[in-house]
Amino acid sequence: MVASSSSLKLQDLIQEIREAKTQAQEREVIQKECAHIRASFRDGDPLHRHRQLAKLLYVHMLGYPAHFGQMECLKLIASPRFTDKRVGYLGAMLLLDERQDAHLLITNSIKNDLSQGIQAVQGLALCTLSATGSAEMCRDLATEVEKLLLQPSAYVRKKAVLTAVHMIRKVPELSNIFLPPCAQLLHEHHHGVLLGTITLITELCERSPAALKHFRKMVPQLVHILRTLVTTGYSTEHSISGVSDPFLQVQILRLLRILGRNHEESSETMNDLLAQVATNTDTSRNAGNAVLFETVLTIMDIHSAAGLRVLAVNILGRFLLNSDRNIRYVALTSLLRLVQSDHSAVQRHRPTVVECLREPDDSLSRRALELSLALVNSSNVRAMTQELQGFLESCPPDLQADCASGILLAAERFAPTKRWHIDTTLRVLMTAGTHVRDDAVANLTQLIGGAQELHAYSVRRLYSALAEDISQQPLVQVAAWCIGEYGDLLLEGSCEETEPLQVEEEEVLALLERVLQSHMSLPATRGYALTALMKLSTRLHGDNKAAILEKIPLVERGGSQADEEAKESKETAQLSEAAPVPTEPQASELLDLLDLLDGPSGDAQHPPPLDPTPGGALIHLLNLPCAPPPPAPIPNLKVFEREGLQLNLSFVRPPGTPTLLLITVTATNTSGGDVTHFICQAAVPKSFQLQLQAPSGDTVPAQGGLPTTQLLRILNPKKAPLRLKLRLTYNHFGQSVQEIFEVNNLPVETWQ
């Protein structure tokens, strides 16, 4: 009985840990104690080993490592004392799961303990076996457990039955051993054993159709057991709030559901009893409601009489109005299960379901959302969408994505008119633009493009929406596209379906420029805006060079429109293929802003295939047979290099503006360290006008990461020779760097 003098009893250890004021203090106490425990394990004091392990398990619960106690568990399990076994088996459950090597070593001890004849010990062994027994262990010990099913002690029998369930889950072939005893076990009076038996039979039936067939013969017996429970008077033993053993009732009802499914005869046998339970169960307490719900689910799942089904759904409808939120939750869950098979019955409760959308309880509103979306059909789509839009405006963020995509899907399937469809999609984008799926943009552009009579309407609505808010990216992208395509319709005349809106060309261009320059705009969005500007510059000024910028013909959706659902995913895939750039805002693809002409929907249809070479794209596109010879592309210029940081300039002289030069400054970093706080400033001679746009970032990541770009706009009205000075400041390898230099060797094409 040598306990180390400074080693604590469990309660004292707990006390000491609680008194620790900081995490560090607690850790200290625990480390000190663990050292004692380790020593004690080494010195092998068998009498107090169980106390040491108990302390270790406590420390383990608090989150500290305890693996050095694994072998001690084995020793304690092998001890003849119950006290030792108790802690040892618990330790095995907590520390010795299947993946530990030492796990198999407890098999022998378990085997011994199972045949020991002391029910408390047998109970311990069965408990650990059912919690962590590996497949191998289950195979080894199956016959032992089978024997225990016939033991005189009900306590042991009930544990053995549940252990059998675990064994079958691990090793399905063991079903053969555990099926035969079930018939006998069903005659049990002990509720615990009966509960386990029902669980076992359920497991067997779920795994094998042969077992299912076999146990259908026992339906009358099961009905009898349930009837006895239901009609028994109040008995203190197993009743919860006046309901006799609701746990057992629920288990039996679940088993009856499995047995009666798709089987006329069995369904008929249980019909009367189910009706009896459905009408007589006391619903004032939770226990009764648990039984009632299970009954309803069983009625709906088997071949029950029509009248009974109606009764069942009505019960659920009543529960939807119950003041207890738990009941409403389970009602919603149950209705969701039935919405496929009994759609019209569930539809009757649609108004109540929609009410539940307004629940402050997130769990409830989530269920209500799922169910509402499942209830949308062609006749209620307008009303339902209205409700769902309202929900979208106020629901918690984690539900917004589901709600948005649900509305869009429903709109896709049931839209009564194209205009309604466009309006609905627009509203979703305005409310929850950041949460919609990637294909929403492509879908909407497709939709608008295909509705010629609505072009004017669409562009006006989108323009107004954009003018109000340029932060919702998908909306901005669609709006930019639409303005680019139908800008002429926007500027001329009025549209009868919207309020009169007089829009000047400058306003439109200003808006698009705002989008281009906004820090909220993703690179893809800027691409849309830039493309729109280019389209407008040709369309509004009648420049005939750009046949490429003519109105885009509608991209054909694959196959017939007949089977919408089957085609839907294919369509979105096709559209995604046709429009890779907008859906993937990766700046690396958009290094040179001029690449963007490869972008949005429809361009893939146009010959010639677009060649995204930096700096050359625009020029090549204009290289069409009917166009006058284009100016040769201006070569790039490398202007700066220091320790892996490189600065490149690329030049563009947009046609139609002979005094304008666009320079893109690209900073790349091939070194091992990031360049941070990167600022590039430029200076030009007095006769020039210089405008610096916001850079894409101020960090140039190392190892060839995403380069930083910045656009310079230089107006040279006097066509004077260009001179350019650059000033760079940045931090690199922990040093701040400043460089000022004049750019030499500027190509003459930049200013002539």
Next chain:
Amino acid sequence: MIKAILIFNNHGKPRLSMFYQPYSEDTQWQIIRETFHLVSKRDENVCNFLEGGLLIGESDNKLIYRHYATLYFVFCVDSSESELGILDLIQVFVETLDKCFENVCELDLIFHVDKVPNILAEMVMGGMVLETNMNEIVTQIDAQNKLEKSEAALAGAPAQIFKSPIYNCIKKNKIPRNKFNQGGERPVL
């Protein structure tokens, strides 16, 4: 099937962590943290069911919880369990603890941390409901405790002292103990 049973206090400190599926220790800790995070956000007047959570809420698992005074009792179950049934099961568990510890409160769970898993093991085994009759459970626990006591006596060791001196003091002074549904953890002297 019940995947896990967790008891933790209002600050997320675990008082019992029982997992019925083989999760790694790191995963277990993540589950405890995530569950506390989800459950502590809930208002008082909402339902007792929670979905979501990346780890334990995957596929069709849900969290069913009850808040008693300073403790959360959380059962993580799959769709084969009756939600309302589990609510009753939690109540049975708490009432059983109440019977074993006499007007149980958080302090009892703290200082009898080795006894609580034993009580639970008489109710839930391998993730399945074993016994729901409180008397049966308590009878078993008493029998097992007697067995331990007699072994201790045989070994000649001093009778097992379950409580530390300080804890004994608390009990003797009979500071009014609140029933589970009302009171809170008593201050540590």
